[in-house]
Amino acid sequence: MILRQPRFAAGLAVALLTLAACNAPPARGQDQSLPGPDSPILADIIAEPVAIASPDGRLSIEFWSEAGLPRYRVRRDGEDVISPSMLGLRFAVAGNLERQLWLVDSEMSGSQSSWELPWGERRVVEDHHNELRVSFRHEDDADRGFDVRVRIFDDGLGFRYEVPVPDGEHRAIVDEVTSFAMPQDSETWWTPAADYNRYEYVYRTTPLIEVDTAHTPFTARLPDDGVHVAIHEAALVDYSGMRLDQQREGVLTAELAPGPDGIAVHKDGAFTTPWRTIQVAEEAVGLINSDLILNLNEPNVLGDVSWVEPGKYIGIWWGMHINTMTWGSGPMHGATTDNAIEYLDFAADNGFAGVLIEGWNIGWDGDWFNNGALFSFTESYPDFDIEAVTDYARTRGVRLIGHHETSGHLTNYENQMEDAFDLYERVGVTQVKTGYVADAGNLIRIDETGEERHEWHYGQYAVNHHIRVLEAAAARHISINPHEPVKDTGLRRTYPNWISREGVRGQEFNAWGVPPNPPEHTAMLAFTRMLAGPADFTPGIFDLTFNGPDSPNRVQTTLARQLALYVVLYSPIQMAADLPENYVANPEPFQFIRDVPTDWEESIALQGDVGDFIVTARQERGGADWYLGAATDEAERTVTVPLDFLEPGRNYTAQIYRDGPDAHWHDNPYDVAIESREVDAGTTLELWLAAGGGAAVRLVSSE
Amino acid sequence: MILRQPRFAAGLAVALLTLAACNAPPARGQDQSLPGPDSPILADIIAEPVAIASPDGRLSIEFWSEAGLPRYRVRRDGEDVISPSMLGLRFAVAGNLERQLWLVDSEMSGSQSSWELPWGERRVVEDHHNELRVSFRHEDDADRGFDVRVRIFDDGLGFRYEVPVPDGEHRAIVDEVTSFAMPQDSETWWTPAADYNRYEYVYRTTPLIEVDTAHTPFTARLPDDGVHVAIHEAALVDYSGMRLDQQREGVLTAELAPGPDGIAVHKDGAFTTPWRTIQVAEEAVGLINSDLILNLNEPNVLGDVSWVEPGKYIGIWWGMHINTMTWGSGPMHGATTDNAIEYLDFAADNGFAGVLIEGWNIGWDGDWFNNGALFSFTESYPDFDIEAVTDYARTRGVRLIGHHETSGHLTNYENQMEDAFDLYERVGVTQVKTGYVADAGNLIRIDETGEERHEWHYGQYAVNHHIRVLEAAAARHISINPHEPVKDTGLRRTYPNWISREGVRGQEFNAWGVPPNPPEHTAMLAFTRMLAGPADFTPGIFDLTFNGPDSPNRVQTTLARQLALYVVLYSPIQMAADLPENYVANPEPFQFIRDVPTDWEESIALQGDVGDFIVTARQERGGADWYLGAATDEAERTVTVPLDFLEPGRNYTAQIYRDGPDAHWHDNPYDVAIESREVDAGTTLELWLAAGGGAAVRLVSSE
Missing domain, CATH: 3.20.20.70 (Aldolase class I)
Known part of the structure; x- marks a missing residue:
């Protein structure tokens, strides 16, 4: 066994987990029908799993070959997040990379840096990860196989295939074997992808076992109030998009959209795939506060x-x-x-x-x-x-x-x-x-x-x-x-x-969609669709009952909630979607839309539960003001928000746009209360959100 | 325009519907970007829809080209069953048969015959249908196109593509364009096919709009207590299986399972596809009493x-x-x-x-x-x-x-x-x-x-x-x-x-499935899976609570229902699935299993609603005895069954195996009552079925 010495970036610690024997996958060679590690072609087979941990040491991923089948698993604090799952690629003609593959090489490194977004949820993005490359090679041909490169952060990881193919050779990829195994009774939030439609669906909340196919980001929570997980991909370039398909109970498998010739992806020579990403967070808002997807993209x-x-x-x-x-x-x-x-x-x-x-x-x-x-x-x-x-x-x-x-x-x-x-x-x-x-x-x-x-x-x-x-x-x-x-x-x-x-199933569905977007929809989006990046949802409808209050075609939120969306749903461009006359008729709430920026120095998802509610704060880029948005589902609730994200010692005027006491998305969507109060970092706001309601707050710095 | 004279089989009437102008599809030539019917290559374009009706004249299908797009629609009593829908095939390389296709020829005939099943639900199968072949050809190449052959019966129809391809030429089919448009709020009963799994699913009851992908048979009922429809295929030979995919709201589109090279179907030279079948029945049991699928298969x-x-x-x-x-x-x-x-x-x-x-x-x-x-x-x-x-x-x-x-x-x-x-x-x-x-x-x-x-x-x-x-x-x-x-x-x-x-999701799922089959399952199967043909469901479990009454792994029916399955679910081979010791311990109900045959002279689904309940009678092949089976969902109900299927004037002893008065699938599954009474064709049986229950009756001829 040859394990190359990990290369450590100066000043960074890379944790290599030593796996306890009780957690190790089955020893190789038990299955007599497949050759053991004594391949005459592959001299240097690594018989033990190779693992790497996140900078904080709590998240880990390990790779091994089980009787020639490349496998991986992800754990946090020693508990499975993704239980042993498959890796591999299939091609239209010979050369599948799925079986008879053995782990022959690995290489580790680490990196800590930061970089700036020209526009975004925050100006400075921190990138602190460890990196592992493992090489799987075929027992009959040491040139055939793939590397898997993984970058692991405290809040998740991404891995991609790097496939050596000789120049001049073509690969027609028909299938990806990558799977993601989780308990069948995990809670999941997802949209169907059976027809590879355009992501314009109402989100479903089901146990994992009821998922057929799903688009990504796919959000889940492991049983017994376990960690939150989001599966997605990063840097989809010159490749076909991935959906998830439950091909065996509790196992989501990657599927690639096919081309008109039946081939998902055509590649000439060596290629890499997009990153398959797995975000992991104890609190649901941890998924939102992650920059994993951006960090895995090229500058x-x-x-x-x-x-x-x-x-x-x-x-x-x-x-x-x-x-x-x-x-x-x-x-x-x-x-x-x-x-x-x-x-x-x-x-x-x-x-x-x-x-x-x-x-x-x-x-x-x-x-x-x-x-x-x-x-x-x-x-x-x-x-x-x-x-x-x-x-x-x-x-x-x-x-x-x-x-x-x-x-x-x-x-x-x-x-x-x-x-x-x-x-x-x-x-x-x-x-x-x-x-x-x-x-x-x-x-x-x-x-x-x-x-x-x-x-x-x-x-x-x-x-x-x-x-x-x-x-x-x-x-x-x-x-x-x-x-x-x-x-x-x-x-x-x-x-x-x-x-x-x-x-995304945007505002337009409230005009003609069957059904319109339900009250939970935008609270749900924060933990699902928005993990991918900005959405042009087109918020700001003030005439919520444009077809009359009894028409099914209406907006299923309160008016205050429409304001909250400018903070809750990030986009560097935000539409005020309604007719100008409806803004002219409602100058007081319209003032928030006039004020709210679309580019941010910092953003913090403060609290929330997937599909239930979300509270987000953002600081204007190049300014001292903060903005707060809160949204709930069909249930009214009171959120208690410490303003400890404000600059200590600085005074702010909170301009609060909240649901009035009689507000309800269906019965009284227009009851909005607007008020001001002085606050600072020591203040705690209590905001009552009506059914289908929300709150928007501008926190104007005194200086 | 040249429309060949229909050829009529002797003694058979073929109804050619004349379409009222108000129902005609949009006139061609409105779309200036597509050529009109004056193609220099296609001299004999048929500008009007070509239709054919069922022998009773109530069901019809018509074909036309809408601006070069081949379309069809199905009506019953003038009302849409399948509203205008698409036809076509796509290939991995050039030669798609989808656009620029015009109707150039048609030919009609009719047939009435009967034939014998060596074993089956009935000995003699009647085959009475009208037949239409329409030819669509490409405006740039009169040799390129397809024929559609349709056979239309009183209880449904099948159509298939017949594709002329020169000898020595290959076609790699990647997609079928065939669609089936129905109202979005149709009731549907279906299993998911997103992963092309092995049909082992609990059935879903949803409006059409909630279907992602579905296996066939796919059962639906049009809104406002409209007709029942079942979509399936017949004679799947040297082709890939079809699933249905809702690619636009209310439109199910055929999808073909892909091969490992990304190609669904490889064909050399001319080929025909399996029949795409559409059964239509006012009453749900009409779907079951149809021999459409068998009639469309080769002898x-x-x-x-x-x-x-x-x-x-x-x-x-x-x-x-x-x-x-x-x-x-x-x-x-x-x-x-x-x-x-x-x-x-x-x-x-x-x-x-x-x-x-x-x-x-x-x-x-x-x-x-x-x-x-x-x-x-x-x-x-x-x-x-x-x-x-x-x-x-x-x-x-x-x-x-x-x-x-x-x-x-x-x-x-x-x-x-x-x-x-x-x-x-x-x-x-x-x-x-x-x-x-x-x-x-x-x-x-x-x-x-x-x-x-x-x-x-x-x-x-x-x-x-x-x-x-x-x-x-x-x-x-x-x-x-x-x-x-x-x-x-x-x-x-x-x-x-x-x-x-x-x-099918068979009995075995009651041993270890999560969840076990629900009480409605086998009543549902009668109207869905069983439309395809015999199923080896393996009925007859007597020890329904083999893991104890509180275990989730149990059978969710009464014992009487297990007997009913031998009549309700047709198979020429039927297992008595339980351990012999459980039959030895229950000789009285076991007698029904000993008696019931598996081959039938005649079968009649008497009454039922999809997923709710089913009552079926069958006459033993080569015998005079009849057998009756009834099954309900989780709701108890009383079914009133006139025995008018019995031979008039003949006396029978009804050996009735029914749910006892305290029976309930969960609370008391073993309460079974066995009794005899004399009946004839004028008798009406009232059978109370417990929640998750059923009844089995042997009607022993007195002669």
């Missing part, structure tokens, strides 16, 4: 990104969802020059940075849902003068936010993309919302023979498409906010112009 | 099959499930010669045809679940003398039932199969239970390079494997009862030695 490749601008926006948008306007042309067309000027004025008067205008371009009048080829991204409808609109915007110090609905026709968009971004660059548009409305598995790509190919939103082609769009946009200092996107895997670190995205 | 290809023997059996089996015996060797080994002789005696003494003995062969002592290569199918354990056992069986006039657990290692089994069947033929075994225990997607095939490939239980390779096994067995006059099989699609008509199968 910014765009250089100076000062042109990426967080900020708030309004839009000609909600009217289309509640049927007072249309995307297509005609008497109710929303995207007219006149409407644009009205919205630009409102934005300028109220401190918004931009106005999104959808339906401005030719293509909305046909069967656009099923024929993305109809869209032009450079031709406006006659009643929308883009030059006039952007000229006027410039005089008012605001911007038009661009819009590219592709209806999932990737090729039609890629063919026009350069021209489309040129146009936007010329007229001063610096942010574009893109859209990929299409049935699951029905993104359209025209292949080299001229034929249509059908791609999943999470397939390798679509994953790469998003990067191509980001790069074309970045070259023109434009940021991208895709809807119906691929999920977030932290690539905003690498491409900071990936300013936000949808990939 | 018997095995010739004289008098050697296929329906009958009852016991087995050395339940002991392994409740941990009083083991499959593997050792002191608790179940499959010993001594145990075999004891069971053979019990079988002979009580009229059973056979004794299943599991764990007789070498291979059970290793990690058999994960290594099917361990199994030998010709070598017995030393304590099991197969010659002695079968010699003794012969003296007692009963048979050993063979057992081949493959643990999913298809190649290991195929390599030994001929020898294994030779052995069984030599010792007089005429039925073999096979087994494919393996995780979803983990059937093992060793390819031509010696490498492991992983197959789904429903992939094309496994589908063909089952046929290979059937043919090898048939050559030796052996019948096959596969567990963890591919689903039933009616192939017992073509291969009558396919004597039964599992593919």
Whole structure:
């Protein structure tokens, strides 16, 4: 057995767990049908599990080969988090990496550093991890196998496959063997992924055993009030997205979205996979307070990104969802020059940075849902003068936010993309919302023979498409906010112009969704979808009962809760989604939307339970003010919030927007109480949250 | 437009629906981006929908091309059953059959006939249908396209693709576009198929909108007490199994299980797909009383099959499930010669045809679940003398039932199969239970390079494997009862030695399943799983609380319900699954198991609601006696059953096995009342069924 000496980074301790014999996996060689470690080809087989621990020593992962099957397990304080689980890859033609693989090499290191986010939940991100590389090789061919590289932090870990393949050779990956075994009665919070839909689902709360397939982030809590776990992936680049499939009771297995040729991922030569991430936290908020996903992504490749601008926006948008306007042309067309000027004025008067205008371009009048080829991204409808609109915007110090609905026709968009971004660059548009409305598995790509190919939103082609769009946009200092996107895997670190995205059952479902988002929805999102990164949820609906109080199509929150969402759900761009007239009619609560920033010096999820409630505090970037948001599910509750995150000795005025005493999301959503009081770091706020309610607090520094 | 004159079979009327203009699909040519019908290549485009109706004229299906997209819809009495839905196929390389396809030809016929089942729910099957073939061809290539052939019966229809491909050309099918659109609030009863597991699930009752993926048969009821619908497939041969995936709200789309190369189906030259079937019935029992699936299968290809023997059996089996015996060797080994002789005696003494003995062969002592290569199918354990056992069986006039657990290692089994069947033929075994225990997607095939490939239980390779096994067995006059099989699609008509199968969450889950099968389970199965064909559910557990009454591992029915299952759940072979000692201890109820046959002259599902209750009557084949079975869910109920199915004027003695007055599946499962009364066709029985209960009645003809 040859175990290379771990290399320690200066000043860092790396803990190598010594496994107690009682915890060791079954000894090899018990199974007489498989060769033992005396392979003539693999001389240096490591017979014992190789483990590495987090910097604080409490979390560990170990790797071994059980009769040729590569396995891993994760423990915290000695207790299983992920019990022994599988590793491996399968290919369309020979060369599977699954069996007859033995652990032959390992290498360790550690790292502690910090880096800055150009925009984000916090300015400075700490990265303190230990790292282990283990090598599994085939007993018949020492060149065949994979390495697993793991980075382990105090709050979780990520591992990825690094697969040596000779130059010039191709690999067609059809399946990933990676599994995640947890007790069947773990509590889980998840959305179904059976159809690889666009992540627009109500979350389910079930025991693990009731999961069929699930998107990630997948959040769980081990039985008996055990630790919280979130499974996801980081740095999804030139690969296919992973979903989880319960192929055996209690065992979630990775599945990769297939391409139109049945192959999930095509790779030439050596390759690495995205990181498979496992966050672990005692308290649910620990999942939110982790920077694991960002730390596992590559640094910014765009250089100076000062042109990426967080900020708030309004839009000609909600009217289309509640049927007072249309995307297509005609008497109710929303995207007219006149409407644009009205919205630009409102934005300028109220401190918004931009106005999104959808339906401005030719293509909305046909069967656009099923024929993305109809869209032009450079031709406006006659009643929308883009030059006039952007000229006027410039005089008012605001911007038009661009819009590219592709209806999932990737090729039609890629063919026009350069021209489309040129146009936007010329007229001063610096942010574009893109859209990929299409049935699951029905993104359209025209292949080299001229034929249509059908791609999943999470397939390798679509994953790469998003990067191509980001790069074309970045070259023109434009940021991208895709809807119906691929999920977030932290690539905003690498491409900071990936300013936000949808990939969530957003506010629009309250206009027409069956059912609308339930009262718990946004409290649930904080512990699930939002672990991936920013979401363009579009909060701020004030007219919660736009179809009348008895219509099923309404918002199932109180008004105060709509304000809380600006703090609870992070996004560097935040929409005020309602019609301007509803803000004009409610100037007092609207003041919070005017005040709240979208870029933060620091963020702290203070308390909460998954799907029940969440309390979050954030400090304005470049400022001394803090903001607090609280949201609950269908149950009213009182949260007790010590303000010990404030700067000691400094005085603050708390501007509190809370549910009034009669508030209830269904019966009385508009009862909001607004009050001020003086507070400091020693103050404890008691905030009563109505059923479906919330609270938003601005903590204005006295200095 | 050229519409060929329909050819009418003599004496049969074929109804061609004339579609009212208000129901017609959108006129073509509205979409300027797609070519109109004036294709220079396709001269003879049929611009109107082509429809065909069932013999009674109430059910219809129509086909058309909507802007080049082939579509169909199904109506009953003018109301949509399947609203406009998609047709098409996608391939791994160019040549998709999905768009730019136009209706160019159609041909109609009709047929009325009857045929005999060698064994089955009834002796004579009526086949009365109309038939339509429509041809869709590509606007750029008149040789590219597909035909759809539909056979429409009064109680449903089936359609299949018939795809012309030049000889020598290959098609790699990755996806089927076929969809089934129904209202989102339809009631549905289904099992999840997200992992293509082995059909061993508790059924779910949900609105359609909550379906992710589902296996077939998939049962639904349209809103407002509309018709019942069951979607399934028939004649799954040399193809991959279909599951349903809700890719858009209210639209189920066909998905095909992929092979290890990512391709669902490989085809050389012209091919036809299995039939996609849609059963339609006003009453739920109408689904059960349909022979649609059988009628769509090809006739018997095995010739004289008098050697296929329906009958009852016991087995050395339940002991392994409740941990009083083991499959593997050792002191608790179940499959010993001594145990075999004891069971053979019990079988002979009580009229059973056979004794299943599991764990007789070498291979059970290793990690058999994960290594099917361990199994030998010709070598017995030393304590099991197969010659002695079968010699003794012969003296007692009963048979050993063979057992081949493959643990999913298809190649290991195929390599030994001929020898294994030779052995069984030599010792007089005429039925073999096979087994494919393996995780979803983990059937093992060793390819031509010696490498492991992983197959789904429903992939094309496994589908063909089952046929290979059937043919090898048939050559030796052996019948096959596969567990963890591919689903039933009616192939017992073509291969009558396919004597039964599992593919259901069977009795064994009551021994160790979490949770056990709920009280409604078998009432649910009648309307769902059983629509596919016989199931080896293994009823007849008398010791319902084998782990004590408070253990979660118990049977959640009354004892009378266990008797009812022999009538409610059809299988030509039925196990009496409990330990012989439990039958010896309960001779009165056991008498029903001794009496009940397994082959039928006629069967009638009399009344029921999906998942709630079912009442079924069957007449013994070659006899005058009838048998009645009734089963309910967790709710007690009284069923009122007119015996008008009996022969008028004939007298019968009803031997009634019913729940006693205090019976309840949980509180008092053993309270069974047995009584006799004289009845005739004018009698109406009132049967009270306890919660989780049932009733079994033998109606003994007086002559």
